[in-house]
Structure formats: C-alpha cells, structure tokens
Amino acid sequence: MKKELQVAIDGPASAGKSTVAKKVASRFQYIYCDTGAMYRTVTLKAMQTNVALDDAAALATMLTDTTIEFKPGTPEQLVFLDGEEVTMAIRQPDVTNNVSTVAAQGTVREDLTNRQREIAAAGGIVMDGRDIGTSVLPDAEVKIFMIASVEERAQRRFKDNAQKGISTPIDVLRQEIETRDHKDSTRAISPLTQAADAVLLDTTSLSIDQVVDKISEIIEQKRREL
Template sequence: MKNKIAIAIDGPAAAGKSTVAKLVAEQMGYIYVDTGAMYRAITYVTIKNNISPDNSSAILNELKKSDITLTKEFDVFINGENVTDEIRSNEVTQLVSKIASIPEVRKEMVQRQQQLVRNRGIVMDGRDIGTHVIPDAEVKIFLIASVDERAIRRHSENKNKGIPSDVEKLKIEIAQRDKQDMERVTSPLKKAEDAIEIDTTQLSIKDVVNQIIKIVEQEV
C-alpha cells in the first residue's frame, strides 16, 4: 500500500493553486484543503457584520465563533451557511489580504489547518503552507505566473461567475496583493527552500497537474 503524504502548494494570487490542487487531490484520492477559502470566509464575516478591518480583536472573536467547513464538493460553509459564491466577491478579494495578515487570525487558522493534516493524505494550498503550516510536507510546490497572465485568468473566472471585471484593474490589484503578501510580518508569501518551482505562465492546467503528479509519485 502506498504511503499517504502531505502535499503543499504555494504561490501568489491567481497562480492556479486552487484549480491545480483540486485536480491533484482528485487523482491521488486525497483530501483538498483550500486555506485561501478559510481566510475569505472570515473576511466575509467581517464585512457582513460591519466590523472594522482594523479591529483585530473583534475579528478574532468572530473567527473563534465560526465553524468553517470545506466539503468534498469544494463548497464553503460558515456555521451551516453556504458562502461559496459570496466569498469570491470583489469586496472580499480586496480585503482578504489585510484580514489574513492579522497575526492572531493566522495563528488560529494555522492551528485548524494543522489539525487537518495530521493523518496525511492531504493537498493544501495557500501562501505559507510549505514554510509555516506544513513545514515537514513530503512534497512542496511553488507555483508562479506573470502578473498579466494571472490578471487574465482572474478576469476569465470573474466573467464566468457573472462578477464585474476589468483586466487592467486586476493587474494593479494582483500586484498590490503580491506586495502585501510578501511584506506582511506574520508568515509572508515565500518559497520554501526545498520547494519545487513551476512557472505556469505558458502551461495548461493539465500540464501543471501532470508535473506535480510525477513529483508526488517519487515520494509515495
């Protein structure tokens, strides 16, 4: 029987992490954990409850009261409410990096994420998975892509979901998000020393998945 392992997939916004991680998990028969969705969930709660993004104690209090559930169908629930579509709104997207940079919020989230990985057989994507959440992951992948390519991908996603979108505006927002994620004090976006970098700019999703599966097969 093959050994189950932990696969950490990190990278900047719109690098294709979630899409690729889902497909890798499906092929491996593993559980997929979208940590970005977890941060989007508490950001959604913050906005819904009219909490100031600067009020870290109130946000942490809401998080501790919130049961965030990720299903096998990739739906996201908060205290039983399906918020899968709501957490992908532009309003949430613009604020999530600020909320995710709150040290107390990240600490609480990391504890929840580490509970999920104890039995291995998991694919987890985010920005600090290989460096902070699962530093002992057997496979660490760091996906990158040009800002232009990532803006086009996000624009396409938005259009398919009926969300108003502008490519040039997205380029600016993604560049700003990169800066915020890389410069935050707590668990910044950073490539782990032992991570394998894959530039997805010119690759199809299938190509990226196949590359990762080949890497994983050497470990199991």
C-alpha cells in the same frame, strides 16, 4: 502500502493553485483543503458583522464563534460559514480586495493555521495557500511554489470572473494582483515566500493538465522514496 503524503502548494494570487490542487487531490484520492477560502470566509464574516478588518483582538473574539466547513459539490466543493453556504459570496471583489488585510492579522493566522494542521494531521492532503510550506506544514513531504506572470494571472482571473458573472476590467485586475502580491510578500507574519525545499514551477506557458502532471510526477517520486 504507499505513504499518504502532505502536499503543500504555495504561490501568489491567481497562479492557479486551487484549480491544480483540486485536480491533484482527486488524482491521488487525497483531501483538498482550500486555505484561501478559509481566509476569505473570515473576511466575509468580519464585513457582515462590522468587525474592523485590522482589529486582531476583535477578529480573534469573532473566530471563537465561527465554523468553516467544506462539503462536496459540483463543479466545485462548497464552503459554509456558520452553516450557511458562502461559496460564491467569498469570491466577490469586495472580499477579494480585503482578504489580505485580515490574513495579515496574527490572531487570524494562528487560529486558521491550527485548524489547517488538524485537517492535515493524518496525511493524504493537498493544501494550497501562501504560507503552507513555510508555516502551516513545514514538514510536508512535497512542497510546490507556483508562479506566473502578472499578465497571465490577470487574464486567468478575468476568465474565471466572467464565468461567475463578475465583470472587472483587465487593467483593474492587473493592478489588484500587483497590490495583493506586495501585501502578501511584505506582511510581517508568514509572508508569501518560497520554502527552501519547495520545487519552483512557472505555470505561465503551461496548461492546467500539464501543471497537474508535473506535480503528480513529483508526488509519485516522493512516494517511491519513502
């Protein structure tokens, strides 16, 4: 019987992590955990309840009465905050531009990391984020660090936004991505960085299916080794 692995996919904003992770999970019939959506959901609730986004203590208190759930949906899984669907709400620009502040708070990272580890405990999981291989699942059997040029990522975000009815100029998106990269890579707690044993995968010139195929090959090789 093949071992069911923990697969950690990290990388900067709009590198294609979530899209690829969903497809890889489907191919291997693994669970997919969108950690970015979890941080976005916490950000949305803080904004809705007027909790300061940089108040670690207040955010911790808020989280004691916060439930985050994922449920199957078409074309993508649905996200629920305290029983209310927020799949689209957490993808709006106001949440996107504030999530790094919330994600930098130690209390938030500790709480969500514990939740993510519980989800991944049994294996057979694909989890994407910015510190999965270095912090959340340091013992994951497969670790991928996806990158792409800022220009390519801005184009991807622009196309994705257009499909969701969000209109943001490409120049603005480019600046937002560069700002997000800086915040994520320089934060004091669990900064965005490649794990020493992660496979670096530059997706700039690759299609989604090509990236999925490459990661799938790595998973299959690891399964054969174990």
